[in-house]
Amino acid sequence: MSDAKKVRTRFAPSPTGRMHVGNLRTALYAYLITKHEGGDFILRIEDTDQERYVEGAVDIIYRTMEKTGLLHDEGPDKDGGYGPYVQSERQAQGIYLKYAKQLVDQGDAYYCFCQKEELESMKRVVAGKEISIYDKRCLKLSKEEVQRRLDAGEPHVIRFNMPTEGTTTFHDVIYGDITVNNEELEDLILIKSDGYPTYNFANVVDDHLMGITHVVRGNEYLSSSPKYNRIYEAFGWEIPTYVHCPLITDETHAKLSKRSGHSSYEDLLDQGFVSEAIVNYVALLGWSPADNNEIFSLQELVEKFDYHHINKSPAVFDINKLRWMNGEYIKKMDPEVFYEKALPYMKQVLTKDFNFKKIAGMVQTRIETFPDIPALIDFFEAVPEYDASMYCHKKMKTNEETSLTVLKEALPVLEAQEDYTNDPLFASLSEFVKEKGYKNGYVMWPLRTAVSGKQMTPAGATEIMEIIGKEETLRRVNAAIEKLENL
Numbered sequence: 001m002s003d004a005k006k007v008r009t010r011f012a013p014s015p016t017g018r019m020h021v022g023n024l025r026t027a028l029y030a031y032l033i034t035k036h037e038g039g040d041f042i043l044r045i046e047d048t049d050q051e052r053y054v055e056g057a058v059d060i061i062y063r064t065m066e067k068t069g070l071l072h073d074e075g076p077d078k079d080g081g082y083g084p085y086v087q088s089e090r091q092a093q094g095i096y097l098k099y100a101k102q103l104v105d106q107g108d109a110y111y112c113f114c115q116k117e118e119l120e121s122m123k124r125v126v127a128g129k130e131i132s133i134y135d136k137r138c139l140k141l142s143k144e145e146v147q148r149r150l151d152a153g154e155p156h157v158i159r160f161n162m163p164t165e166g167t168t169t170f171h172d173v174i175y176g177d178i179t180v181n182n183e184e185l186e187d188l189i190l191i192k193s194d195g196y197p198t199y200n201f202a203n204v205v206d207d208h209l210m211g212i213t214h215v216v217r218g219n220e221y222l223s224s225s226p227k228y229n230r231i232y233e234a235f236g237w238e239i240p241t242y243v244h245c246p247l248i249t250d251e252t253h254a255k256l257s258k259r260s261g262h263s264s265y266e267d268l269l270d271q272g273f274v275s276e277a278i279v280n281y282v283a284l285l286g287w288s289p290a291d292n293n294e295i296f297s298l299q300e301l302v303e304k305f306d307y308h309h310i311n312k313s314p315a316v317f318d319i320n321k322l323r324w325m326n327g328e329y330i331k332k333m334d335p336e337v338f339y340e341k342a343l344p345y346m347k348q349v350l351t352k353d354f355n356f357k358k359i360a361g362m363v364q365t366r367i368e369t370f371p372d373i374p375a376l377i378d379f380f381e382a383v384p385e386y387d388a389s390m391y392c393h394k395k396m397k398t399n400e401e402t403s404l405t406v407l408k409e410a411l412p413v414l415e416a417q418e419d420y421t422n423d424p425l426f427a428s429l430s431e432f433v434k435e436k437g438y439k440n441g442y443v444m445w446p447l448r449t450a451v452s453g454k455q456m457t458p459a460g461a462t463e464i465m466e467i468i469g470k471e472e473t474l475r476r477v478n479a480a481i482e483k484l485e486n487l
Contacts, residue, residue, distance in 0.1 A: 007039030015057030043075030450480030
Protein backbone atom coordinates (compact mmCIF):
# COMPACT_ATOMS: atom_id res chain seq x y z
CA MET A 1 0.00 0.00 0.00
CA SER A 2 1.51 3.32 -0.92
CA ASP A 3 1.86 5.85 1.84
CA ALA A 4 -0.08 8.32 -0.18
CA LYS A 5 -3.26 6.33 0.18
CA LYS A 6 -5.60 7.98 2.65
CA VAL A 7 -6.45 5.89 5.69
CA ARG A 8 -10.13 4.97 5.80
CA THR A 9 -11.67 2.95 8.60
CA ARG A 10 -15.25 2.02 9.29
CA PHE A 11 -17.48 1.14 12.15
CA ALA A 12 -20.21 -1.20 10.98
CA PRO A 13 -22.59 -2.01 13.84
CA SER A 14 -25.72 -4.14 13.58
CA PRO A 15 -28.83 -2.44 15.02
CA THR A 16 -29.53 -5.07 17.66
CA GLY A 17 -29.91 -3.00 20.85
CA ARG A 18 -27.57 -1.23 23.26
CA MET A 19 -23.95 -0.87 22.26
CA HIS A 20 -21.71 -3.49 23.85
CA VAL A 21 -18.44 -2.27 25.36
CA GLY A 22 -16.57 -4.45 22.82
CA ASN A 23 -18.34 -2.70 19.92
CA LEU A 24 -17.61 0.69 21.43
CA ARG A 25 -13.94 -0.24 21.63
CA THR A 26 -13.94 -1.36 17.97
CA ALA A 27 -15.49 1.98 17.00
CA LEU A 28 -13.03 3.90 19.16
CA TYR A 29 -9.94 2.11 17.82
CA ALA A 30 -11.13 2.48 14.22
CA TYR A 31 -11.69 6.19 14.91
CA LEU A 32 -8.28 6.65 16.59
CA ILE A 33 -6.36 4.78 13.86
CA THR A 34 -7.78 6.95 11.11
CA LYS A 35 -7.73 10.26 12.99
CA HIS A 36 -4.12 9.70 14.07
CA GLU A 37 -3.28 9.61 10.34
CA GLY A 38 -5.70 12.37 9.35
CA GLY A 39 -7.98 9.88 7.52
CA ASP A 40 -11.75 9.34 7.30
CA PHE A 41 -14.04 7.48 9.65
CA ILE A 42 -17.09 5.84 8.06
CA LEU A 43 -20.30 4.68 9.70
CA ARG A 44 -22.07 1.81 7.95
CA ILE A 45 -25.20 0.15 9.26
CA GLU A 46 -25.17 -3.63 8.82
CA ASP A 47 -28.83 -4.56 8.95
CA THR A 48 -28.91 -7.61 6.69
CA ASP A 49 -29.67 -9.94 9.61
CA GLN A 50 -33.36 -9.16 9.66
CA GLU A 51 -34.13 -11.56 12.51
CA ARG A 52 -31.94 -9.70 15.02
CA TYR A 53 -33.07 -6.21 14.03
CA VAL A 54 -34.34 -4.17 17.01
CA GLU A 55 -36.61 -1.16 16.56
CA GLY A 56 -34.93 2.08 17.64
CA ALA A 57 -31.44 0.52 17.66
CA VAL A 58 -30.20 2.75 14.82
CA ASP A 59 -31.04 5.77 17.00
CA ILE A 60 -28.98 4.22 19.82
CA ILE A 61 -25.99 3.94 17.45
CA TYR A 62 -26.24 7.61 16.43
CA ARG A 63 -26.78 8.75 20.00
CA THR A 64 -23.81 6.75 21.29
CA MET A 65 -21.49 8.05 18.56
CA GLU A 66 -22.53 11.60 19.29
CA LYS A 67 -22.18 11.33 23.09
CA THR A 68 -18.78 9.68 22.86
CA GLY A 69 -17.48 12.20 20.34
CA LEU A 70 -16.75 9.50 17.71
CA LEU A 71 -18.12 11.64 14.91
CA HIS A 72 -18.15 9.99 11.48
CA ASP A 73 -16.98 11.75 8.31
CA GLU A 74 -19.30 9.68 6.15
CA GLY A 75 -22.40 7.66 6.85
CA PRO A 76 -26.12 7.36 6.11
CA ASP A 77 -26.61 11.02 7.04
CA LYS A 78 -23.34 12.25 5.42
CA ASP A 79 -22.81 10.93 1.92
CA GLY A 80 -19.16 11.05 0.92
CA GLY A 81 -19.73 9.53 -2.51
CA TYR A 82 -19.53 5.89 -1.37
CA GLY A 83 -23.18 5.41 -0.37
CA PRO A 84 -25.63 4.12 0.38
CA TYR A 85 -24.23 3.36 3.83
CA VAL A 86 -27.01 1.04 4.95
CA GLN A 87 -26.66 -2.59 3.86
CA SER A 88 -30.37 -3.17 3.24
CA GLU A 89 -30.35 -0.17 0.85
CA ARG A 90 -27.27 -1.57 -0.86
CA GLN A 91 -29.02 -4.91 -1.06
CA ALA A 92 -32.07 -3.26 -2.70
CA GLN A 93 -29.72 -1.89 -5.38
CA GLY A 94 -28.61 -5.45 -6.16
CA ILE A 95 -24.94 -4.73 -5.35
CA TYR A 96 -24.22 -8.03 -3.57
CA LEU A 97 -26.00 -10.25 -6.04
CA LYS A 98 -24.11 -8.61 -8.93
CA TYR A 99 -20.74 -9.43 -7.32
CA ALA A 100 -21.82 -12.94 -6.31
CA LYS A 101 -22.84 -13.66 -9.92
CA GLN A 102 -19.47 -12.35 -11.11
CA LEU A 103 -17.81 -14.98 -8.89
CA VAL A 104 -20.14 -17.67 -10.31
CA ASP A 105 -19.19 -16.63 -13.85
CA GLN A 106 -15.50 -16.80 -12.90
CA GLY A 107 -15.92 -20.30 -11.49
CA ASP A 108 -15.12 -19.06 -7.92
CA ALA A 109 -18.67 -19.58 -6.65
CA TYR A 110 -21.63 -21.83 -7.46
CA TYR A 111 -25.36 -22.26 -6.87
CA CYS A 112 -26.27 -24.74 -4.17
CA PHE A 113 -29.76 -26.24 -3.98
CA CYS A 114 -29.22 -28.54 -0.97
CA GLN A 115 -31.97 -28.46 1.60
CA LYS A 116 -31.79 -28.80 5.36
CA GLU A 117 -32.00 -32.63 5.44
CA GLU A 118 -29.17 -33.04 2.95
CA LEU A 119 -26.98 -30.63 4.90
CA GLU A 120 -27.75 -32.47 8.16
CA SER A 121 -26.43 -35.68 6.64
CA MET A 122 -23.00 -34.06 6.07
CA LYS A 123 -22.35 -33.49 9.75
CA ARG A 124 -19.41 -35.43 11.23
CA VAL A 125 -17.63 -35.50 14.56
CA VAL A 126 -13.99 -34.41 14.56
CA ALA A 127 -12.04 -34.45 17.83
CA GLY A 128 -15.26 -34.63 19.82
CA LYS A 129 -16.78 -31.58 18.06
CA GLU A 130 -19.65 -31.85 15.59
CA ILE A 131 -18.76 -30.03 12.42
CA SER A 132 -20.45 -29.68 9.10
CA ILE A 133 -18.27 -29.35 6.02
CA TYR A 134 -20.19 -28.95 2.80
CA ASP A 135 -19.12 -31.67 0.34
CA LYS A 136 -19.41 -29.46 -2.78
CA ARG A 137 -22.00 -31.79 -4.37
CA CYS A 138 -23.76 -28.91 -6.15
CA LEU A 139 -20.48 -27.84 -7.70
CA LYS A 140 -20.74 -30.89 -9.94
CA LEU A 141 -24.11 -29.84 -11.44
CA SER A 142 -24.01 -28.99 -15.17
CA LYS A 143 -24.75 -25.44 -16.32
CA GLU A 144 -28.00 -26.67 -17.91
CA GLU A 145 -29.11 -28.44 -14.74
CA VAL A 146 -28.40 -25.27 -12.68
CA GLN A 147 -30.35 -23.11 -15.12
CA ARG A 148 -33.29 -25.53 -15.14
CA ARG A 149 -33.49 -25.50 -11.35
CA LEU A 150 -33.16 -21.71 -11.18
CA ASP A 151 -35.93 -21.31 -13.76
CA ALA A 152 -38.11 -23.67 -11.74
CA GLY A 153 -37.70 -21.30 -8.81
CA GLU A 154 -36.00 -23.84 -6.53
CA PRO A 155 -34.70 -22.35 -3.25
CA HIS A 156 -30.92 -21.92 -3.39
CA VAL A 157 -27.88 -20.18 -1.97
CA ILE A 158 -24.65 -19.06 -3.66
CA ARG A 159 -21.53 -20.65 -2.16
CA PHE A 160 -17.87 -19.72 -2.52
CA ASN A 161 -15.68 -22.48 -3.89
CA MET A 162 -12.84 -22.78 -1.38
CA PRO A 163 -9.67 -24.69 -2.23
CA THR A 164 -9.38 -28.02 -0.41
CA GLU A 165 -5.62 -28.42 -0.58
CA GLY A 166 -2.67 -26.34 0.56
CA THR A 167 -2.78 -23.47 3.07
CA THR A 168 -3.88 -19.83 3.29
CA THR A 169 -1.75 -17.35 5.21
CA PHE A 170 -2.77 -13.89 6.24
CA HIS A 171 -1.07 -11.16 8.20
CA ASP A 172 -2.56 -9.40 11.20
CA VAL A 173 -0.87 -6.34 12.66
CA ILE A 174 -1.30 -7.60 16.22
CA TYR A 175 -1.08 -11.38 15.88
CA GLY A 176 1.43 -11.60 12.99
CA ASP A 177 1.17 -14.27 10.27
CA ILE A 178 -1.59 -16.82 10.72
CA THR A 179 -1.75 -19.90 8.50
CA VAL A 180 -4.73 -22.26 8.15
CA ASN A 181 -5.17 -25.50 6.27
CA ASN A 182 -7.50 -24.99 3.33
CA GLU A 183 -9.35 -28.20 4.08
CA GLU A 184 -10.68 -26.41 7.20
CA LEU A 185 -12.23 -23.64 5.11
CA GLU A 186 -15.89 -24.17 4.54
CA ASP A 187 -17.51 -23.25 1.18
CA LEU A 188 -19.13 -20.29 2.82
CA ILE A 189 -22.49 -19.00 1.73
CA LEU A 190 -22.34 -15.61 0.00
CA ILE A 191 -26.04 -15.10 -0.77
CA LYS A 192 -28.68 -16.71 1.49
CA SER A 193 -31.87 -18.30 0.20
CA ASP A 194 -33.80 -15.06 0.98
CA GLY A 195 -31.54 -13.23 -1.46
CA TYR A 196 -29.73 -11.36 1.32
CA PRO A 197 -25.93 -11.51 1.55
CA THR A 198 -24.24 -13.13 4.53
CA TYR A 199 -22.45 -10.84 6.91
CA ASN A 200 -19.09 -12.16 5.68
CA PHE A 201 -19.72 -11.48 2.02
CA ALA A 202 -21.40 -8.08 2.44
CA ASN A 203 -18.46 -7.01 4.58
CA VAL A 204 -15.87 -7.78 1.93
CA VAL A 205 -17.81 -6.16 -0.91
CA ASP A 206 -18.62 -3.04 1.11
CA ASP A 207 -15.12 -2.61 2.53
CA HIS A 208 -13.68 -2.81 -0.97
CA LEU A 209 -16.20 -0.48 -2.59
CA MET A 210 -15.86 2.04 0.24
CA GLY A 211 -12.07 2.05 -0.01
CA ILE A 212 -11.54 0.82 3.56
CA THR A 213 -7.80 0.50 4.24
CA HIS A 214 -7.82 -0.80 7.84
CA VAL A 215 -10.34 -3.28 9.22
CA VAL A 216 -10.64 -3.20 13.01
CA ARG A 217 -12.58 -6.01 14.74
CA GLY A 218 -12.54 -8.40 17.66
CA ASN A 219 -10.18 -11.37 17.58
CA GLU A 220 -13.13 -13.79 17.40
CA TYR A 221 -12.95 -13.02 13.64
CA LEU A 222 -9.34 -14.16 13.32
CA SER A 223 -10.38 -17.59 12.09
CA SER A 224 -12.68 -16.04 9.43
CA SER A 225 -9.99 -13.82 7.93
CA PRO A 226 -8.54 -16.45 5.53
CA LYS A 227 -12.04 -16.89 4.08
CA TYR A 228 -12.34 -13.16 3.53
CA ASN A 229 -8.94 -13.05 1.87
CA ARG A 230 -9.91 -15.79 -0.54
CA ILE A 231 -12.84 -13.65 -1.66
CA TYR A 232 -10.61 -10.58 -2.05
CA GLU A 233 -8.17 -12.62 -4.14
CA ALA A 234 -10.92 -14.08 -6.33
CA PHE A 235 -11.90 -10.51 -7.28
CA GLY A 236 -8.28 -9.39 -7.58
CA TRP A 237 -8.90 -6.73 -4.89
CA GLU A 238 -6.37 -5.31 -2.45
CA ILE A 239 -6.55 -6.89 1.01
CA PRO A 240 -6.94 -4.31 3.82
CA THR A 241 -4.71 -4.09 6.89
CA TYR A 242 -6.26 -6.23 9.65
CA VAL A 243 -6.23 -5.09 13.25
CA HIS A 244 -7.79 -7.72 15.51
CA CYS A 245 -8.39 -6.58 19.10
CA PRO A 246 -8.09 -8.85 22.13
CA LEU A 247 -11.08 -10.30 23.92
CA ILE A 248 -12.63 -8.27 26.77
CA THR A 249 -13.40 -10.36 29.84
CA ASP A 250 -15.05 -9.66 33.18
CA GLU A 251 -13.23 -9.93 36.51
CA THR A 252 -13.64 -13.75 36.49
CA HIS A 253 -11.94 -13.90 33.03
CA ALA A 254 -15.16 -14.98 31.34
CA LYS A 255 -16.27 -13.13 28.20
CA LEU A 256 -17.93 -9.83 29.16
CA SER A 257 -21.63 -10.57 28.86
CA LYS A 258 -24.91 -8.84 29.58
CA ARG A 259 -25.06 -10.70 32.88
CA SER A 260 -22.15 -8.69 34.26
CA GLY A 261 -24.48 -5.69 34.37
CA HIS A 262 -21.95 -3.37 32.80
CA SER A 263 -21.50 -4.75 29.32
CA SER A 264 -23.01 -1.85 27.37
CA TYR A 265 -22.28 1.84 27.08
CA GLU A 266 -25.81 2.82 28.08
CA ASP A 267 -25.74 0.52 31.13
CA LEU A 268 -22.68 2.42 32.30
CA LEU A 269 -24.32 5.81 31.73
CA ASP A 270 -27.33 4.58 33.73
CA GLN A 271 -24.94 3.62 36.53
CA GLY A 272 -23.72 7.19 36.82
CA PHE A 273 -20.53 7.00 34.78
CA VAL A 274 -19.45 9.99 32.70
CA SER A 275 -19.18 9.48 28.95
CA GLU A 276 -15.59 10.84 28.74
CA ALA A 277 -14.44 8.46 31.48
CA ILE A 278 -16.04 5.48 29.71
CA VAL A 279 -14.29 6.34 26.43
CA ASN A 280 -10.98 6.87 28.22
CA TYR A 281 -11.28 3.55 30.05
CA VAL A 282 -12.38 1.59 26.97
CA ALA A 283 -9.31 2.90 25.08
CA LEU A 284 -7.12 1.17 27.68
CA LEU A 285 -8.81 -2.22 27.24
CA GLY A 286 -6.08 -3.72 25.12
CA TRP A 287 -3.80 -0.74 24.60
CA SER A 288 -1.52 1.20 26.87
CA PRO A 289 0.54 4.30 26.08
CA ALA A 290 4.27 4.34 26.34
CA ASP A 291 4.33 6.78 29.29
CA ASN A 292 1.91 4.92 31.63
CA ASN A 293 -0.32 7.95 31.96
CA GLU A 294 -3.98 6.83 32.18
CA ILE A 295 -6.14 9.93 31.89
CA PHE A 296 -6.70 11.07 28.29
CA SER A 297 -9.18 13.24 26.49
CA LEU A 298 -10.35 11.99 23.09
CA GLN A 299 -8.03 14.47 21.39
CA GLU A 300 -5.04 13.26 23.44
CA LEU A 301 -5.92 9.68 22.54
CA VAL A 302 -5.92 10.61 18.84
CA GLU A 303 -2.40 11.99 19.25
CA LYS A 304 -1.04 9.11 21.33
CA PHE A 305 -2.77 6.08 19.85
CA ASP A 306 -0.54 3.66 17.99
CA TYR A 307 -2.35 0.50 16.97
CA HIS A 308 0.91 -1.45 16.69
CA HIS A 309 0.95 -1.43 20.53
CA ILE A 310 -2.39 -3.19 20.98
CA ASN A 311 -1.97 -6.24 23.26
CA LYS A 312 -2.72 -9.81 22.28
CA SER A 313 -3.79 -10.97 25.71
CA PRO A 314 -7.41 -10.55 26.87
CA ALA A 315 -8.27 -7.26 28.54
CA VAL A 316 -10.06 -7.43 31.89
CA PHE A 317 -12.94 -5.01 32.37
CA ASP A 318 -12.35 -3.92 35.94
CA ILE A 319 -15.35 -1.96 37.17
CA ASN A 320 -13.39 -0.64 40.19
CA LYS A 321 -10.74 0.82 37.92
CA LEU A 322 -13.45 2.50 35.87
CA ARG A 323 -15.00 3.83 39.10
CA TRP A 324 -11.64 5.33 40.09
CA MET A 325 -11.20 6.91 36.66
CA ASN A 326 -14.74 8.26 36.74
CA GLY A 327 -14.02 9.85 40.11
CA GLU A 328 -11.02 11.62 38.54
CA TYR A 329 -13.28 13.03 35.80
CA ILE A 330 -15.92 14.12 38.31
CA LYS A 331 -13.28 15.97 40.40
CA LYS A 332 -12.23 17.98 37.32
CA MET A 333 -15.77 18.77 36.24
CA ASP A 334 -16.92 22.37 36.13
CA PRO A 335 -18.80 22.89 39.47
CA GLU A 336 -21.89 24.20 37.65
CA VAL A 337 -22.02 21.17 35.35
CA PHE A 338 -21.48 18.88 38.34
CA TYR A 339 -24.28 20.56 40.29
CA GLU A 340 -26.75 20.08 37.40
CA LYS A 341 -25.88 16.39 37.13
CA ALA A 342 -25.81 15.81 40.89
CA LEU A 343 -29.09 17.60 41.73
CA PRO A 344 -31.46 14.71 40.80
CA TYR A 345 -29.41 12.35 43.00
CA MET A 346 -29.47 14.80 45.94
CA LYS A 347 -33.22 15.22 45.59
CA GLN A 348 -33.68 11.43 45.89
CA VAL A 349 -33.01 11.72 49.65
CA LEU A 350 -33.35 15.41 50.52
CA THR A 351 -36.82 16.99 50.52
CA LYS A 352 -36.16 20.03 52.71
CA ASP A 353 -35.04 23.38 51.40
CA PHE A 354 -31.23 22.99 51.70
CA ASN A 355 -28.42 24.88 50.00
CA PHE A 356 -27.90 22.22 47.32
CA LYS A 357 -25.03 24.10 45.70
CA LYS A 358 -23.05 23.89 48.93
CA ILE A 359 -23.83 20.19 49.35
CA ALA A 360 -22.76 19.55 45.76
CA GLY A 361 -19.44 21.29 46.53
CA MET A 362 -18.93 18.92 49.50
CA VAL A 363 -19.47 15.72 47.56
CA GLN A 364 -17.79 16.52 44.25
CA THR A 365 -14.35 15.34 45.34
CA ARG A 366 -15.67 12.45 47.39
CA ILE A 367 -17.60 10.32 44.93
CA GLU A 368 -16.69 8.00 42.05
CA THR A 369 -20.13 7.78 40.43
CA PHE A 370 -23.27 9.87 40.82
CA PRO A 371 -25.32 7.13 42.52
CA ASP A 372 -22.79 7.31 45.39
CA ILE A 373 -24.35 10.67 46.39
CA PRO A 374 -27.58 9.69 48.22
CA ALA A 375 -25.89 7.47 50.83
CA LEU A 376 -23.32 10.18 51.49
CA ILE A 377 -25.78 12.98 52.25
CA ASP A 378 -29.03 11.40 53.44
CA PHE A 379 -28.22 12.39 57.06
CA PHE A 380 -28.93 16.07 56.24
CA GLU A 381 -32.61 15.09 56.02
CA ALA A 382 -32.63 13.13 59.29
CA VAL A 383 -30.08 11.50 61.59
CA PRO A 384 -30.05 7.73 60.98
CA GLU A 385 -30.23 5.20 63.80
CA TYR A 386 -26.67 4.85 65.06
CA ASP A 387 -24.79 3.05 67.80
CA ALA A 388 -23.42 5.10 70.71
CA SER A 389 -20.07 3.31 70.33
CA MET A 390 -19.43 5.69 67.37
CA TYR A 391 -18.44 8.29 69.95
CA CYS A 392 -15.38 6.17 70.83
CA HIS A 393 -12.35 7.23 68.83
CA LYS A 394 -8.88 6.11 69.84
CA LYS A 395 -6.98 8.83 68.03
CA MET A 396 -9.24 11.62 69.28
CA LYS A 397 -9.20 10.03 72.79
CA THR A 398 -12.99 10.17 73.02
CA ASN A 399 -15.55 7.73 74.45
CA GLU A 400 -19.22 7.85 75.43
CA GLU A 401 -18.54 9.58 78.80
CA THR A 402 -16.15 12.24 77.49
CA SER A 403 -18.47 12.89 74.54
CA LEU A 404 -21.44 13.44 76.86
CA THR A 405 -19.46 15.98 78.88
CA VAL A 406 -18.24 17.84 75.80
CA LEU A 407 -21.70 18.01 74.19
CA LYS A 408 -23.22 19.38 77.41
CA GLU A 409 -20.43 21.99 77.68
CA ALA A 410 -20.65 22.99 74.01
CA LEU A 411 -24.47 23.27 73.96
CA PRO A 412 -24.57 26.81 75.48
CA VAL A 413 -21.96 27.97 72.91
CA LEU A 414 -24.17 26.66 70.10
CA GLU A 415 -27.29 28.23 71.70
CA ALA A 416 -25.60 31.62 72.01
CA GLN A 417 -24.28 31.55 68.42
CA GLU A 418 -26.29 33.80 66.08
CA ASP A 419 -24.43 33.45 62.79
CA TYR A 420 -24.60 29.78 61.64
CA THR A 421 -22.26 30.07 58.67
CA ASN A 422 -19.20 27.85 58.85
CA ASP A 423 -16.41 30.32 59.67
CA PRO A 424 -18.01 32.17 62.63
CA LEU A 425 -19.28 28.85 64.02
CA PHE A 426 -15.82 27.32 63.75
CA ALA A 427 -14.28 30.41 65.39
CA SER A 428 -16.66 30.22 68.38
CA LEU A 429 -16.04 26.49 68.88
CA SER A 430 -12.25 26.94 68.50
CA GLU A 431 -12.43 29.60 71.25
CA PHE A 432 -14.35 27.11 73.47
CA VAL A 433 -11.70 24.39 72.76
CA LYS A 434 -8.90 26.77 73.73
CA GLU A 435 -10.64 27.89 76.96
CA LYS A 436 -11.13 24.33 78.08
CA GLY A 437 -7.63 23.25 77.11
CA TYR A 438 -9.05 20.47 74.89
CA LYS A 439 -7.71 19.15 71.60
CA ASN A 440 -9.71 20.07 68.49
CA GLY A 441 -10.75 16.48 67.56
CA TYR A 442 -11.80 15.81 71.18
CA VAL A 443 -14.68 18.27 70.65
CA MET A 444 -15.31 18.07 66.90
CA TRP A 445 -15.63 14.28 66.71
CA PRO A 446 -18.57 14.04 69.18
CA LEU A 447 -20.21 17.13 67.59
CA ARG A 448 -19.96 15.70 64.09
CA THR A 449 -21.30 12.35 65.28
CA ALA A 450 -24.20 14.09 67.03
CA VAL A 451 -25.29 16.14 64.00
CA SER A 452 -24.76 13.37 61.40
CA GLY A 453 -25.01 9.93 63.05
CA LYS A 454 -22.44 8.79 60.47
CA GLN A 455 -18.88 7.53 60.66
CA MET A 456 -18.01 9.16 57.36
CA THR A 457 -19.38 12.47 56.18
CA PRO A 458 -18.51 14.69 53.24
CA ALA A 459 -17.93 17.65 55.56
CA GLY A 460 -16.88 18.67 59.06
CA ALA A 461 -19.18 19.39 62.02
CA THR A 462 -19.56 23.14 61.49
CA GLU A 463 -20.13 22.78 57.72
CA ILE A 464 -22.94 20.33 58.50
CA MET A 465 -24.42 22.74 61.06
CA GLU A 466 -24.46 25.51 58.46
CA ILE A 467 -26.50 23.34 56.08
CA ILE A 468 -29.05 22.15 58.67
CA GLY A 469 -29.28 25.50 60.51
CA LYS A 470 -29.42 26.50 64.18
CA GLU A 471 -32.73 24.99 65.17
CA GLU A 472 -31.99 21.54 63.72
CA THR A 473 -28.41 21.60 65.13
CA LEU A 474 -29.67 22.21 68.66
CA ARG A 475 -32.35 19.56 68.25
CA ARG A 476 -29.74 16.98 67.15
CA VAL A 477 -27.21 17.84 69.87
CA ASN A 478 -29.94 17.60 72.55
CA ALA A 479 -31.04 14.22 71.11
CA ALA A 480 -27.42 13.00 71.26
CA ILE A 481 -27.09 14.13 74.92
CA GLU A 482 -30.28 12.22 75.75
CA LYS A 483 -28.97 9.12 73.90
CA LEU A 484 -25.71 9.16 75.88
CA GLU A 485 -27.45 9.83 79.23
CA ASN A 486 -29.65 6.80 78.72
CA LEU A 487 -26.84 4.29 78.15
